[in-house]
Amino acid sequence: MASIKDVAAEAGVSVATVSRVLNDHPSVSADARARVLAAVETLGYRPNAVARSLRTDQTHTLGLVIxxxxxxxxxxxxxSVEEEARALGYSVIIGNADERPDLQDHHVRNLLDRRIDGLLVSPTDGGSPLMLDAVRAGTPMVFVDRWIPGVDVPVVRADGEAAVRDLVAHLHGLGHRRLAIIAGPAATTTGQERVAAFREALHAYGLDLPEDYTGQGDFQAESGRRVTEGFLDLATPPEVVFAADNLMALGALDAVRARGMRVPDDIALAAFDDIPWFVHTDPPITAIAQPTGELGRAAVRALVDRIEGRPPQSVTLPARLVVRRSCGENPNPVQRSTS
Amino acid sequence: MASIKDVAAEAGVSVATVSRVLNDHPSVSADARARVLAAVETLGYRPNAVARSLRTDQTHTLGLVIxxxxxxxxxxxxxSVEEEARALGYSVIIGNADERPDLQDHHVRNLLDRRIDGLLVSPTDGGSPLMLDAVRAGTPMVFVDRWIPGVDVPVVRADGEAAVRDLVAHLHGLGHRRLAIIAGPAATTTGQERVAAFREALHAYGLDLPEDYTGQGDFQAESGRRVTEGFLDLATPPEVVFAADNLMALGALDAVRARGMRVPDDIALAAFDDIPWFVHTDPPITAIAQPTGELGRAAVRALVDRIEGRPPQSVTLPARLVVRRSCGENPNPVQRSTS
DNA sequence: CCTCCTCGTGGAATCGATTACACGACTTCG
DNA sequence: CGAAGTCGTGTAATCGATTCCACGAGGAGG
Structure with missing residues (x-):
C-alpha cells in the first residue's frame, strides 16, 4: 500500500507538502497542490489512519459498549449512535457485553487500548474498577440508558416513571389487582428504577408488590420464561405480568404459550421498551416506549461536546405508554380478568 | 497515559526489554521480567494498540460490513461473528450499510483506512469499484450471506433452494395456487436466488410466477408494506405472499392488518429468515430458517485462515422450512383460502 | 588459559504520518 | 536600494511500539 513518501516522490515534493495538501493547510502553492492531488490519484493513495492517530493522539472513534x-x-x-457520530465525523466501535460484566470489561479494555476518543456505556453492573479508573484517568465518557450512581459522568436516559404510573392506572382501570413484575438485575439502574416506579405506582392505588410477585430476571429472554413459570406455579398467580424489558416479555409469552394459556384472557402482559414486533404479536403488546433514536443522538452529542472541550449535558427524556391489547380490552371498563 | 518508556524507566531497564517481557520473548532474565511486571502494575500501563499496529502492520481486527x-x-x-473472532483473538468493527451502496462504500473505505486485517462483507449491490480494488490489492476478504459473482473471494452462505421447494410443496398441499413473492433487490445474490428458487419450485407444480405477482422490495419493512398493498389492489390478488426476508414480512403484515384483513384467512404469508418473534406473531409465521450462528462462525474461520496464510474455504449450509400457521392449517388438507 | 558460544541487554532504526523550525525567494516600504 | 515581512518549501523530531544488531559477561571445550 502506497505511503505518503511514495506520493511525495511521485509528485516531486517533500512529505511535508503532501501532508499539508491532505490536511488543506493554507500555505501550499496551487501548482504543488495539483501535483500532489494527481499523485494521490494515480497511486490510489489513502492516508494510514493508524499512523495518523499515533501522531495526533486522536482516533476520531467512539466506543459504544452495550x-x-x-x-x-x-x-x-x-x-442512531452510529448515525449521529458519522454526521459529526466520528466512527463507532461497538462492544456487546451480553449482560456479562466480564465481557463488558473485556470490551472497555479493548477500546481503551485502541485509544478511542470517548466511550459510551450502558453498564451491566455497578461499575468495575476498570471503568472507574478510566473515568478517573479522564477518559471522556457518557452513560446511556443505564448509569452508575456516584460517578461524575453525564447520563442520557429516559424517565419511565410517569409512563409506569400511566400503565398501572390503565391496569387498575381494567380491574386488575394482582400485579407482578419481572425485574431486571438489581445491579443496573434501570433494573432498580423500574421496580421502584412500579411499586410506587401500585401504592398510589393502595396495592402492594409482594415478594413472590417480584421475579428476578436478567433482561434476557430465558429469565423471562423462568420467572413467568414461577408466577404461574403460585397458589394465586398474578393477573398481570409486567416485564422490565422486551426480551423478558418474549420469554414470558413463551412460558404462557407453553402452558396452553392465553394472553390476556388467562394472564395479562405488559413490557418496558416498545419494538415494531409488539404490534404483530398475539396479542399486540402494551408497552412503554422510549425515544430511543433521540437518546442515541443526544448521547453522542454529549460525548463529542466533552471530547471537543465543550461542557457536556446530561439529558433525560420522557418515555410514554402505548396501550395495545395484551392487558385486556379497554373499551369495556367493567370487564374483569379474574380468569 | 504511561508509555513503554515510563515503564522502562520505572523498572530500570531499556524499552527493548520491556517489549520483550510484554511479548514474552524467551531471552529475558527472571529478574528483569519481575521488575518490568511490577512497573507495569504500579503504573497501570497498557500497551498502545495504535503504535503496535503501526509497527507490526497488524491490527488484529476484522471489519464486518452488513x-x-x-x-x-x-x-x-x-x-456470532464477534464471538468467534474473539475466540480467535480478533476484534470486530461493524459497519452498517443500511442497504445503501454509498454507505457501504463509506464503511469499506473507513475500515481499509484503519488497516483492518480482513473484511467480511454482505454486499448490498453488485460490487463497487472500491471493493473490487480492495480484492485486487489483496485485502483478505470473505463474503457472507450475499456475494458478488465473478470475484475470487470465498463465500459463506446458506442454500435455501431445497427449503423453498419444501415451502412450495407445503403451500400447494394447502390448496394455494396463486403465489406471489416480495423480492429483494436484483443487485443482490440473495435477492435473485430466492426469486429463482421460488419460480423453479412453482414450475415443478405446473404453476408460474406472473409479472404482477413479483413485487420489487429492498429487504426493508417499508417496501414489504408497499408491495403488499400493490398485491391487494390487484383484480385477482394472490392467495399467498412469500417475503424474501423477515423485515418485508413485517411490512406485509402491517399492510394486511391496515386493510382489516387477516392472515391466513384472507391471505397467507411466509418469509425467508426465521426469527424468535415469528413464534409469537398473530399468526405464528411459517419461515425458512438459516443456520445463522454457524454461518457467522464459518465466515470468521475462513477469513482468519486467509489472513494467517492457510487456504480459506467457501461454505454452503442448508436452510430449512419451519411450518407454522400463517399459510393455513395443515391438519386439514381440504381447506382452501380462496377468501 | 584462550577461544567460541550462548544469553541477556541496550542502542537505534523503523512503521507513516504531523508539525516546529529554518531557509531562500520575492514583495513591499521607508 | 536595503531592511523587513510574507510565502512556499524542506529537514528533522516526534508519537509508542517492535526488532535487528552489537556488545559484554559467563560458561564450555580444547
Missing part, C-alpha cells in the same frame, strides 16, 4: 445487541432496543440505540 | 443492523438476522450474524 448490554445486549440481540435486544432490539439496543440495536436501535446503536444505529 | 446490510442492515435492524434486521434480526444480521444482528445475530454480527453477534
Amino acid at each position: 448490554s445486549d445487541v440481540m435486544n432490539p432496543y439496543f440495536t436501535e440505540l446503536a444505529r | 446490510s442492515d443492523v435492524m434486521n434480526p438476522y444480521f444482528t445475530e450474524l454480527a453477534r
Whole structure:
C-alpha cells in the first residue's frame, strides 16, 4: 500500500507538502497542490489512519459498549449512535457485553487500548474498577440508558416513571389487582428504577408488590420464561405480568404459550421498551416506549461536546405508554380478568 | 497515559526489554521480567494498540460490513461473528450499510483506512469499484450471506433452494395456487436466488410466477408494506405472499392488518429468515430458517485462515422450512383460502 | 588459559504520518 | 536600494511500539 513518501516522490515534493495538501493547510502553492492531488490519484493513495492517530493522539472513534445487541432496543440505540457520530465525523466501535460484566470489561479494555476518543456505556453492573479508573484517568465518557450512581459522568436516559404510573392506572382501570413484575438485575439502574416506579405506582392505588410477585430476571429472554413459570406455579398467580424489558416479555409469552394459556384472557402482559414486533404479536403488546433514536443522538452529542472541550449535558427524556391489547380490552371498563 | 518508556524507566531497564517481557520473548532474565511486571502494575500501563499496529502492520481486527443492523438476522450474524473472532483473538468493527451502496462504500473505505486485517462483507449491490480494488490489492476478504459473482473471494452462505421447494410443496398441499413473492433487490445474490428458487419450485407444480405477482422490495419493512398493498389492489390478488426476508414480512403484515384483513384467512404469508418473534406473531409465521450462528462462525474461520496464510474455504449450509400457521392449517388438507 | 558460544541487554532504526523550525525567494516600504 | 515581512518549501523530531544488531559477561571445550 502506497505511503505518503511514495506520493511525495511521485509528485516531486517533500512529505511535508503532501501532508499539508491532505490536511488543506493554507500555505501550499496551487501548482504543488495539483501535483500532489494527481499523485494521490494515480497511486490510489489513502492516508494510514493508524499512523495518523499515533501522531495526533486522536482516533476520531467512539466506543459504544452495550448490554445486549440481540435486544432490539439496543440495536436501535446503536444505529442512531452510529448515525449521529458519522454526521459529526466520528466512527463507532461497538462492544456487546451480553449482560456479562466480564465481557463488558473485556470490551472497555479493548477500546481503551485502541485509544478511542470517548466511550459510551450502558453498564451491566455497578461499575468495575476498570471503568472507574478510566473515568478517573479522564477518559471522556457518557452513560446511556443505564448509569452508575456516584460517578461524575453525564447520563442520557429516559424517565419511565410517569409512563409506569400511566400503565398501572390503565391496569387498575381494567380491574386488575394482582400485579407482578419481572425485574431486571438489581445491579443496573434501570433494573432498580423500574421496580421502584412500579411499586410506587401500585401504592398510589393502595396495592402492594409482594415478594413472590417480584421475579428476578436478567433482561434476557430465558429469565423471562423462568420467572413467568414461577408466577404461574403460585397458589394465586398474578393477573398481570409486567416485564422490565422486551426480551423478558418474549420469554414470558413463551412460558404462557407453553402452558396452553392465553394472553390476556388467562394472564395479562405488559413490557418496558416498545419494538415494531409488539404490534404483530398475539396479542399486540402494551408497552412503554422510549425515544430511543433521540437518546442515541443526544448521547453522542454529549460525548463529542466533552471530547471537543465543550461542557457536556446530561439529558433525560420522557418515555410514554402505548396501550395495545395484551392487558385486556379497554373499551369495556367493567370487564374483569379474574380468569 | 504511561508509555513503554515510563515503564522502562520505572523498572530500570531499556524499552527493548520491556517489549520483550510484554511479548514474552524467551531471552529475558527472571529478574528483569519481575521488575518490568511490577512497573507495569504500579503504573497501570497498557500497551498502545495504535503504535503496535503501526509497527507490526497488524491490527488484529476484522471489519464486518452488513446490510442492515435492524434486521434480526444480521444482528445475530454480527453477534456470532464477534464471538468467534474473539475466540480467535480478533476484534470486530461493524459497519452498517443500511442497504445503501454509498454507505457501504463509506464503511469499506473507513475500515481499509484503519488497516483492518480482513473484511467480511454482505454486499448490498453488485460490487463497487472500491471493493473490487480492495480484492485486487489483496485485502483478505470473505463474503457472507450475499456475494458478488465473478470475484475470487470465498463465500459463506446458506442454500435455501431445497427449503423453498419444501415451502412450495407445503403451500400447494394447502390448496394455494396463486403465489406471489416480495423480492429483494436484483443487485443482490440473495435477492435473485430466492426469486429463482421460488419460480423453479412453482414450475415443478405446473404453476408460474406472473409479472404482477413479483413485487420489487429492498429487504426493508417499508417496501414489504408497499408491495403488499400493490398485491391487494390487484383484480385477482394472490392467495399467498412469500417475503424474501423477515423485515418485508413485517411490512406485509402491517399492510394486511391496515386493510382489516387477516392472515391466513384472507391471505397467507411466509418469509425467508426465521426469527424468535415469528413464534409469537398473530399468526405464528411459517419461515425458512438459516443456520445463522454457524454461518457467522464459518465466515470468521475462513477469513482468519486467509489472513494467517492457510487456504480459506467457501461454505454452503442448508436452510430449512419451519411450518407454522400463517399459510393455513395443515391438519386439514381440504381447506382452501380462496377468501 | 584462550577461544567460541550462548544469553541477556541496550542502542537505534523503523512503521507513516504531523508539525516546529529554518531557509531562500520575492514583495513591499521607508 | 536595503531592511523587513510574507510565502512556499524542506529537514528533522516526534508519537509508542517492535526488532535487528552489537556488545559484554559467563560458561564450555580444547
